[in-house]
Amino acid sequence: xxxxxxxxxxxxxxxxxxxxxxxxxxxxxxxxxxxxxxxxxxxxxxxxxxxxxxxxxxxxxxxxxxxxxxxxxxxxxxxxxxxxxxxxxxxxxxxxxxxxxxxxxxx
Amino acid sequence: xxxxxxxxxxxxxxxxxxxxxxxxxxxxxxxxxxxxxxxxxxxxxxxxxxxxxxxxxxxxxxxxxxxxxxxxxxxxxxxxxxxxxxxxxxxxxxxxxxxxxxxxxxxxxxxxxxxxxxxxxx
Numbered sequence: 001x002x003x004x005x006x007x008x009x010x011x012x013x014x015x016x017x018x019x020x021x022x023x024x025x026x027x028x029x030x031x032x033x034x035x036x037x038x039x040x041x042x043x044x045x046x047x048x049x050x051x052x053x054x055x056x057x058x059x060x061x062x063x064x065x066x067x068x069x070x071x072x073x074x075x076x077x078x079x080x081x082x083x084x085x086x087x088x089x090x091x092x093x094x095x096x097x098x099x100x101x102x103x104x105x106x107x
Numbered sequence: 108x109x110x111x112x113x114x115x116x117x118x119x120x121x122x123x124x125x126x127x128x129x130x131x132x133x134x135x136x137x138x139x140x141x142x143x144x145x146x147x148x149x150x151x152x153x154x155x156x157x158x159x160x161x162x163x164x165x166x167x168x169x170x171x172x173x174x175x176x177x178x179x180x181x182x183x184x185x186x187x188x189x190x191x192x193x194x195x196x197x198x199x200x201x202x203x204x205x206x207x208x209x210x211x212x213x214x215x216x217x218x219x220x221x222x223x224x225x226x227x228x229x
Contacts, residue, residue: 044152098151
């Protein structure tokens, strides 16, 4: 099973700041990585698929990069609605797995 | 509009069984893979399993934690898919979501239901 390690666990930032979230895979997953956002009491929302492709309707301030074992989700300028928990998911090998999540909180 | 609606959650004793349903609408259900994902209270997301489409023989995949206890099935005529959960354990307590990814003219979108809560407790 591929283990995804997300860091940091919590990111404390102010609106307008840049957020950089990391996801590291225990073995190469090519570009088969997705990013999700989850707000309290809501279902997750797909942000990025195949490492760098924004899902429909996702603002351009969200971008994904990386391949192999190291991936990054960048939020260029945090909006108030971006404070949430973010998860990565690998879609390379069975079983599919999620990272433990990064909480982006207001500083 | 794409909608996924889960049902069937509730309270069940350890060792018991429960069947969850997910009703889909707004897209060509028969063409798509469907996933179950769960989230224990206060915890992260855990992928449970997948059913592939008819073109891929409706084959299924499961997480190790549920393999042999849970069974995923689908009924394309009803635009629905299911999660049969047997030999339930306390650790299976979670909100269970159904989810899929749809690629169309406008791009690729992920869709999730609102979730249904399963509580395994004596």
